[in-house]
Amino acid sequence: MSQLVRLEGTPEKAVHDIHFKDLVFRHAEWELPADKAGSPQAAVDVPGAVYLASASQCSLVDCVVEQVGTYGIEVGPGCRNIQVLACTLQDLGGGGVKVGQGSSHATIADCEIAHGGRIFPSAVGVWIGNSGDNQVIHNHIHDLFYTGISVGWTWGYGPSDAVRNIVEYNHIHDIGQGMLSDMGGIYTLGVSPGSRLAYNLIHDVSAYSYGGWGIYPDEGTSNMLIENNVVYHTKTGGFHQHYGKENIVRNNIFALAREEQIIRSREEDHKSFDFTNNIVYFTDGKLLGSNWSNNNFFMDKNLYWNPDKSKIDFKGDSFEEWKERGHDKGSRIADPKFKDPDKGDFTLEEDSPAFKLGFKAIDLSQVGPRRKN
16 A cells, blocks of 8 residues: 555544554555656655644654655644654655645654665655644654755745744764765755754765755745754765855854865845854865855854864955955864864863853753654
8 A cells, every 4th residue: 555544634624632652554655656757856745654634633652664665654734733753764765754735833753764765765854845833853864865854845035834943953864875966964945934953963964966965054044043053074064055044053063074064055135144153173175165255144253173274264265364354253263172073072172262252062962862762
């Protein structure tokens, strides 16, 4: 069967208060229609083996979805207050969880989502489309060929329902794996007031060519808060904003990307972002990538370091020239004094110069599932 469970009310009368616990769902299959080559992005046309529509106050707790040729769970239109808690979604033809347009207030928490995209490689660990007030928290997402978590489905500055989405305390790693391009550990689209990406640990993101980024605000991402994340070992960069406005990027660690560290692609007439109190540490590649000429961004109180100081320049400018342009006037070039960055330990020594710039230690002890699946 293409779906194992369909829990479906009507727009006039939602089904409610149905709960699945300690159940295992296996062996669903789905094929693309004969006249369709695939989805434009994120394998969004692939259904979930467990499907909910026009449902409220329903949950899956301590369940397993595995060995399915589809997404694991799909929260369809008309849903509200759906919870997916402490579930294991693995060995998937598609991705883990889809939360689609016309739904809101879903919670995906304490789950392990792994070994996905085996039939549809562009599938995403957790995909949130035009949907708001969702929480994706404390999940372990790994071994995928595309993005870990994707939020938003509006390209540009048009109206979007993907507002007030919270993505926190997720451990995302080993995605991309050199198969596809243009991806991120966390990928976002559209105007997103009230949305927050915080306390996520992201590492080992690798694309086929371009676009193996850690945190990737893509087209139109605006009014989003990105703070207290640790991102390292990405191919193309720890942070990349294609275009957007008025995003706040603060108190993050972006480390050890291979090609470039911080990327800003499209230049526009408004301010792209505030980039403050971050640590950027690298040994390979360049510090800044793409376009930084129009000065419509604010950067200050950041700490930059490469053990080979001759490799630190700001898109061709020296640090002094960069500051004369109005950027990073209160920033420093200095060793942040990580405990063991080569082994992924970015704990700061007590005498780190980052603290003098106002950086706050990032506590990642709560990252990932809080309970065993």
